[in-house]
Each structure stands twice: as C-alpha cells, then as structure tokens.
Amino acid sequence: MSEQTNWWFFEDFIPGAVIELGQRNVTEEEILRFATEFDPQSFHIDHERAKDSIFGGVIASGWHTCSMIMRMVVDGFLARSSSMGSPGVDEIRWIVPVKPGDVLSVRAETLSRHASVSKPDRGVVYTLWTAENQRGEVVCAIKGMGMFGRRPH
Amino acid sequence: MSEQTNWWFFEDFIPGAVIELGQRNVTEEEILRFATEFDPQSFHIDHERAKDSIFGGVIASGWHTCSMIMRMVVDGFLARSSSMGSPGVDEIRWIVPVKPGDVLSVRAETLSRHASVSKPDRGVVYTLWTAENQRGEVVCAIKGMGMFGRRPH
Numbered sequence: 015m016s017e018q019t020n021w022w023f024f025e026d027f028i029p030g031a032v033i034e035l036g037q038r039n040v041t042e043e044e045i046l047r048f049a050t051e052f053d054p055q056s057f058h059i060d061h062e063r064a065k066d067s068i069f070g071g072v073i074a075s076g077w078h079t080c081s082m083i084m085r086m087v088v089d090g091f092l093a094r095s096s097s098m099g100s101p102g103v104d105e106i107r108w109i110v111p112v113k114p115g116d117v118l119s120v121r122a123e124t125l126s127r128h129a130s131v132s133k134p135d136r137g138v139v140y141t142l143w144t145a146e147n148q149r150g151e152v153v154c155a156i157k158g159m160g161m162f163g164r165r166p167h
Numbered sequence: 168m169s170e171q172t173n174w175w176f177f178e179d180f181i182p183g184a185v186i187e188l189g190q191r192n193v194t195e196e197e198i199l200r201f202a203t204e205f206d207p208q209s210f211h212i213d214h215e216r217a218k219d220s221i222f223g224g225v226i227a228s229g230w231h232t233c234s235m236i237m238r239m240v241v242d243g244f245l246a247r248s249s250s251m252g253s254p255g256v257d258e259i260r261w262i263v264p265v266k267p268g269d270v271l272s273v274r275a276e277t278l279s280r281h282a283s284v285s286k287p288d289r290g291v292v293y294t295l296w297t298a299e300n301q302r303g304e305v306v307c308a309i310k311g312m313g314m315f316g317r318r319p320h
Contacts, residue, residue, distance in 0.1 A: 052234040054241055055250055068251055076253055077237050081205040081230045088207055097208055098221055100229055101263060107255040 023096035023165035024137040026070050027124040034119040035090040038082055040074060044115035048078040074112035079154045086120045096163030098136060105157040112153050118145040126156070129164070138164050175248035176318035177290040180277040188243040188273040190233055193227060195267035201231040217298030226264040232271075232307045233259065236298050239273045251289060260311040265306050271298040278310070281316065289316050 040072035051059030064072040069148035074082075112118070122143050129137040144157040203212035206228035209216035217225040227235075265271070275296050282290040296309040 052238045054238075055245060055252075057252065075237070076255075077230065077234045081234070084228070084230050085207075092208060099210065099226075099264075102229075102258065102260040103256065104258060106259075108253060111252075112241075131309045165280065 020094060021103070022091045022162070024096065024127065024129070024139065024162040026140075026164045027127050027139040027162070029126050031124050033090060033122045035086040035122060038118050038120065040082070040112055040114060040116040040118060042072065045072060045074045045078065045112075045114055046135060049075045053055070053077060066161050070152050076106070076108040076154070077119075079108065079145065080106065080113050080156060082118065083120050083154065083156065087122055087126050087143060090120075090122065092160075093151060096165075098161040098163060100158060100160050101138070101159040103156060105141075105155070107155045108153070109155065110151045110153040112145075112147070112148065117148040118153065119147075120145045134164070136161055138162075169207050175244045175315070177249065177280065177282070177292065177315040178318045180280050180292040180294075180315070182277050182279050186243060186275045188275060190247075190271065191239060191271050191277075193235070193265055193267060193269040193271060195225065198225060198227045198231065198265075198267055201234070202228045206230060219319040222264050224266060226266055229259070229261040229307070230286060232261065232265050232298065233309060234308065235271065236273050236296050236309065240275055240296060243275065245274075245313075251314040251316060253311060253313050254291070256311040258308070258311060260308045261306070262308065263300065263304045263306040265298075265300070269306075270301040271306065272300075273298045287317070289314055291315075 046059055057067040057069050057073060058075050060074060083139040122141050127137055127139045127144055139160050139162055141158055144152050145154045147153050172246045199212055210220040210222050211228050214225060275294050276296055278293040280290055280292045292313045292315055294311055297305050300306050
C-alpha cells in the first residue's frame with residue numbers, strides 16, 4: 015500500500031478547498047468525433063447547418079464537455095484516490111457554448127462531505143466542478159457526488 | 168422545409184407521454200475505450216483491479232452511460248427536431264453498475280414544458296430519461312432540459 019501514501023481519502027476533501035486541475039485545449043476534431051458517436055445533432059457535427067443555428071458554428075456536446083472535465087478530475091486526483099464511484103450528479107449547467115479552439119481551465123471545489131453511518135469504511139463528498147474558457151467565462155458547472163473510502167487507521 | 172413535416176417541435180412534447188427508444192448492447196470494448204479516454208479509473212479500465220473493487224469487475228463510466236443514452240435520444244427523435252441545445256441537467260442518478268454484456272432499454276418521458284415569455288419562438292421541455300438493463304433494473308435516470316423551437320404557424 016506504499017503507493018497509497020499520497021492518495022486522496024475521504025478525510026482529505028476539505029469543504030471550501032479548491033483543487034486547480036489545469037487546462038485543456040478543445041479541438042474541432044475531438045468535438046466532431048465525440049458528437050458523431052454520441053450526440054450527432056447538426057450543430058455538433060455539421061459545419062453548414064451549425065452556421066445557421068443559434069450557435070453560429072459547431073459547438074461541443076454537453077456530454078463531451080462533462081467527459082473532458084471528468085478526465086481532468088481523474089488525472090488531477092481521482093486516479094490516486096480511494097474513489098468508489100459516484101451515486102450521481104445533482105446539477106449540470108451548460109452555460110456558454112464550448113467551441114473549437116477554446117481552452118478550458120477546470121477546478122474542483124469540495125462543498126461538503128458526509129461519512130456513511132451504515133458503512134463506516136466510506137463517505138460521500140459533494141463537489142462543484144467548473145470549467146472556464148479563455149475569456150474567463152464559466153462554460154459548465156457540475157454539482158456532483160463521489161463515494162470515497164475512509165483513510166485506514 | 169418539407170423534411171420537417173415529421174419533425175418534433177416544442178408543441179409535440181406532451182407531458183406524461185413516453186417515447187420508447189429501443190435497446191443498445193454494451194460491449195466491453197466500448198466501456199474500456201470510453202473510459203481510457205475520459206474516465207481512466209481502475210474499475211473502468213483495469214480488469215484485475217476492478218475484480219478487487221466493490222464492483223467485482225469492470226463497469227462503464229457514468230458519463231459513458233449518459234452518452235449512450237444521449238445517442239439513443241438523438242436517433243429516436245432529437246435529430247429530427249427543432250432542438251436548440253440544452254441549458255443543463257437537474258439530476259443524474261447512477262443506480263446500478265452497467266457491465267459488459269448488458270442490454271439497455273431506454274425511454275424518454277416528458278415531464279413538463281414551458282414556453283419562453285421573452286423569446287416566443289422557443290420553449291424548454293423537461294424530460295426524464297431512464298435506462299433499464301436486461302433484468303429490468305433501472306441503471307440510470309437523467310432529469311434534463313431541452314430547448315426546442317415552437318412549431319411555425
């Protein structure tokens with residue numbers, strides 16, 4: 015378990031603390047590839063029709079934006095944590111369209127945490143993940159939950 | 168606009184009405200591929216470590232499950248609708264793990280709809296999307312919103 019010395023356990027998520035997760039470039043190729051597989055609406059995959067849409071051009075699927083944020087959370091700390099999965103998400107807001115060439119800055123804030131009464135080896139952490147674009151606009155906000163193992167004694 | 172004769176407009180979403188969206192097989196290849204790109208936690212991508220997790224084997228990323236459901240919604244009606252994107256989701260619940268070999272049956276229920284006062288050409292439809300596995304267990308429930316253009320007069 016020596017590799018777990020620097021792991022994140024339930025106790026390490028401090029309400030109010032913010033974890034900066036760095037930046038990610040959003041490419042047109044990736045927008046089209048994700049949307050072609052999972053969300054082939056015209057304003058995600060078709061340049062010409064996207065131009066005529068209210069968005070004025072191709073935008074990323076909201077699920078793609080969430081998935082990109084997820085990857086940054088996993089790389090930032092979740093892959094080195096006692097994560098036991100997630101019961102769900104309480105709110106997603108897709109606030110500003112994500113477009114090719116955007117650079118997203120992602121952060122995770124711990125909102126609260128609740129140790130399980132029935133299962134003393136774990137607890138739920140409530141978090142707010144946000145992604146800002148290069149203009150400082152929050153493009154997406156996700157209020158979610160994660161189940162984490164408690165630090166072994 | 169003749170191709171739009173069978174399109175779904177705001178007015179076509181009737182509160183209480185359910186749209187059955189068919190079935191989708193979940194393959195291990197797809198679970199690993201999605202998670203490797205977007206959610207590389209060990210219980211999504213690593214057979215051995217997943218066996219030792221609380222899940223007892225590899226499970227799909229929750230974002231992957233949402234994305235698979237999204238694709239069925241797009242194929243079912245959204246690609247032939249006046250969809251103007253979505254402001255967000257009010258709740259996701261990942262209730263039962265999704266595993267390789269699962270067959271998901273997806274349905275969309277219209278919960279309510281609200282014509283925009285400020286923009287009379289559109290309105291928001293509130294929906295509940297659910298995916299059931301081959302044992303009749305609801306594995307995922309998504310309460311979301313969609314903006315739709317109103318039917319032209």
